[in-house]
Amino acid sequence: MERIPIIKIEGMLVISVQTDLHDKLALQLQEDILNHIQDTGARGILIDLSAIDIVDSFMGRVLSDTAHMARILGATTVIVGIQPEVAITLVELGLDLQGVHVALNADRGMDLLRQLQREGF
Amino acid sequence: MSVTQTETVRVTSEPDIVTARQKARQVAKQIGFSMVNQIKIATGVSELARNIIKYGGSDGQVEISVREENGKKGILIVCSDQGPGIEDIDQAMQDGYTTAGGLGAGLPGTKRLMDEFKVESTVGEGTTVTCCKWL
Numbered sequence: 001m002e003r004i005p006i007i008k009i010e011g012m013l014v015i016s017v018q019t020d021l022h023d024k025l026a027l028q029l030q031e032d033i034l035n036h037i038q039d040t041g042a043r044g045i046l047i048d049l050s051a052i053d054i055v056d057s058f059m060g061r062v063l064s065d066t067a068h069m070a071r072i073l074g075a076t077t078v079i080v081g082i083q084p085e086v087a088i089t090l091v092e093l094g095l096d097l098q099g100v101h102v103a104l105n106a107d108r109g110m111d112l113l114r115q116l117q118r119e120g121f
Numbered sequence: 122m123s124v125t126q127t128e129t130v131r132v133t134s135e136p137d138i139v140t141a142r143q144k145a146r147q148v149a150k151q152i153g154f155s156m157v158n159q160i161k162i163a164t165g166v167s168e169l170a171r172n173i174i175k176y177g178g179s180d181g182q183v184e185i186s187v188r189e190e191n192g193k194k195g196i197l198i199v200c201s202d203q204g205p206g207i208e209d210i211d212q213a214m215q216d217g218y219t220t221a222g223g224l225g226a227g228l229p230g231t232k233r234l235m236d237e238f239k240v241e242s243t244v245g246e247g248t249t250v251t252c253c254k255w256l
Contacts, residue, residue: 020143023135023171053160054142056167057227085157089164093230094216 004029006036012044012113013037013075014106018051026062033066037073044113045070048106050081060095067100076116077101080109122190124197130183132173132202141183142167148185149196153256162196162254165231169200169250172227176220177202177248188253195236195255206244214240 002025007014013036015029033045047063049055055063067077078101082090090097101116103109127148130141146163154162166183173181181202188197207213216229228250232238235252242248 020139022139054146054163054167056142056164056171057230058167058171085160088157089161089234092161092233093164093168094233095230 001028003032006032008036008040008042010110011042012046012110013040013042014046014048016048016051020052020054021059023058026059030062030066030069034069034073037070037075043075043117045075045077046106046109046113047077047079048081048109049079049086050083050105053083053086055082055086055090055095057093057095060090060093060097064097064100076113078103078109078112078116080104080106122188125187125189126184127187128185130170130185132170132181132183132200133179135174138167138170138174141170141185145183145185145196145198148187149254152187152194152196154196154254158254161234162198165234165252166198166200168227168231169198169252172248172250173200173202173204176207177204180204181247193255195253197251197253198235199249199251201247201249203247206246207240207242207248208244210240210242 004015004017070077080103103112128144130144132141142163145166146159149159149162170183184199186197188195212218214229235254237253239251
């Protein structure tokens with residue numbers, strides 16, 4: 001089965017989603033991220049969506065659920081690279097990714113993760 | 122008014138949602154929609170196609186056409202299923218209302234993404250959602 005790769009960099013899990021995710025693949029990624037947190041003890045998760053142009057309500061929910069689940073396992077999630085067009089569509093659709101950390105790009109996302117960890121989140 | 126049939130996607134399983142939204146994006150691009158509107162249209166189609174899987178008995182179709190009227194051009198999307206139908210359409214159109222544990226953003230959210238939006242449903246026979254966005 002198709003899988004989204006998860007790599008570990010500086011104690012963080014980094015995921016760059018490069019393909020239009022169907023529902024099962026999105027849920028598989030959620031499960032893989034949680035298993036990786038348990039296996040590696042990672043405390044930060046960076047999810048890059050810069051190659052993704054369709055985030056519908058299902059995908060939005062999977063992303064925010066994943067961040068909340070990761071939180072329960074002691075890891076902080078930052079979603080980065082959301083395109084302006086996707087942001088416009090998400091808000092019109094009625095989704096605001098509440099409670100999820102976001103950053104403009106991967107560099108800023110890594111900075112935010114380090115900062116959150118220093119602050120003890 | 123003229124409607125040119127371009128694409129029909131049969132929706133019976135989750136990967137068909139991706140096919141439907143990608144086809145809608147393609148047609149929107151061909152018509153000349155801006156990037157943001159291509160994405161709004163594709164995201165709306167994704168919501169409607171998912172409704173076919175979640176509520177429509179997992180058997181339906183998405184028809185994507187080019188519509189021309191009074192010198193205006195737009196995209197016409199018709200999503201239909203032969204599922205159980207919607208008992209209370211007004212309720213289904215409320216933000217946050219859901220019967221399947223979803224977010225309840227699908228129908229009202231899609232309405233906001235489109236210019237015209239109509240839901241017709243008969244209990245026991247199925248549901249048809251027709252929507253249009255003008256260029």
